[in-house]
Amino acid sequence: FVLADIEASARRRASNKTPSPVSPLALKAVRRIDLLFDVERAINRLDAAQRKTVRQEQSARHIADLEAWMRAERAGLSRHNEIAK
Numbered sequence: 001f002v003l004a005d006i007e008a009s010a011r012r013r014a015s016n017k018t019p020s021p022v023s024p025l026a027l028k029a030v031r032r033i034d035l036l037f038d039v040e041r042a043i044n045r046l047d048a049a050q051r052k053t054v055r056q057e058q059s060a061r062h063i064a065d066l067e068a069w070m071r072a073e074r075a076g077l078s079r080h081n082e083i084a085k
Helices: 001-012 022-044 048-077
Strands: none
Touching: 022 048
């Protein structure tokens, strides 16, 4: 849902249309997810065993942080909020 909004906004900008506003919450989520891509970019040239080790050391921490953040944010949203649905 979050990425779909961001992609749609990017398509509108590319076609010179007014982009839809991006939710601050969505932007925070994408930035947290991007930390996982940072790890992947850093280990791109390592062999499979080394990549697995780095993922277990670094990505696991980011995933746990992301999950905790998402759960906390979800708890703070109204059940009628579109993002909460």
